[in-house]
């Protein structure tokens with residue numbers, strides 16, 4: 001049943017958002033700076049292409065001292081559809097099933113921090129020539145955190161972030177801008193880009209063949225496309241969880257629900273093939289494993305696992321309710337019981353599950369048919 005918020009509720013939400021916006025953005029800046037300093041102290045290596053090793057010695061449950069990593073920024077524009085107590089984007093509303101409200105913004109900001117650890121403060125793996133970059137595009141930019149960081153660290157290029165939702169902050173670097181756009185439609189940008197980036201937009205893309213073709217068409221010769229994506233179902237390498245473990249089962253159900261609405265959460269398995277078929281060269285791929293909980297060895301891995309578990313547990317209902325109730329038809333009672341079991345697994349130190357991350361980067365050749373025409 002649709003539960004539209006009253007105009008009053010939206011007005012209050014807008015007022016709160018406006019009042020909090022500046023202060024929260026300042027806090028975010030400070031927290032990002034602190035994070036940079038913190039991670040340069042932990043370990044100079046990033047966590048791409050590395051395996052997780054189970055830490056059997058500290059088989060302990062999650063501690064709570066990381067609650068400060070959960071933060072909030074206010075949406076700069078509050079708009080959209082309200083359903084089951086959550087706000088969803090109002091643009092092409094049938095296309096994306098995750099919310100875009102404060103809670104989701106917090107989740108994306110926390111995920112940005114996790115990516116930050118994975119890349120050890122870096123933002124990409126493509127061998128970009130920093131001085132030659134003029135235009136950069138971040139598709140499905142969410143809160144704009146990646147685009148803002150990229151613009152900050154590359155002041156001589158223009159960074160454009162696009163998304164279905166206008167949830168980006170208003171205080172951004174002068175070389176950074178945002179627009180509402182559906183990447184599933186024909187792209188109509190007024191410029192070509194030297195680098196096109198995506199990060200965890202798999203749940204919003206139905207036709208990856210077309211997406212990669214459009215990226216190719218919208219790159220300058222020699223430009224790079226980088227896809228930083230994850231795939232579902234989640235995985236477990238050591239048999240501590242099976243397909244019937246509620247947390248694993250949850251991810252299989254998300255996979256099934258997505259499939260029903262035309263989204264393949266295993267799309268990344270064919271990205272290399274797609275990139276090559278489209279004409280990209282120098283195609284590369286790597287991976288990362290995001291532990292759910294602090295079960296692996298290593299301080300950085302434990303910190304990441306703690307953040308991921310909190311992120312998932314706090315947002316489990318929001319990211320699942322449309323998929324499991326509206327698409328798979330679970331009743332409220334079934335949903336509530338299931339979510340409780342899944343949450344228990346998230347905090348069970350005996351279960352060693354991770355979210356598989358796939359990263360691809362590839363170059364458009366210096367000369368290609370689309371540029372000669």
Ligand SMILES: C[S@@+](CC[C@H](N)C(=O)[O-])C[C@H]1O[C@@H](n2cnc3c(N)ncnc32)[C@H](O)[C@@H]1O
Nearest residue numbers: 140141142163164181182183184199200201204
């Ligand atoms: C999980 S969030 C990731 C956001 C951001 N890339 C990040 O890593 O922080 C996915 C984002 O993709 C956006 N999205 C999904 N489908 C899209 C589409 N077809 N066109 C544009 N944006 C889309 C969603 O609105 C959401 O903000």
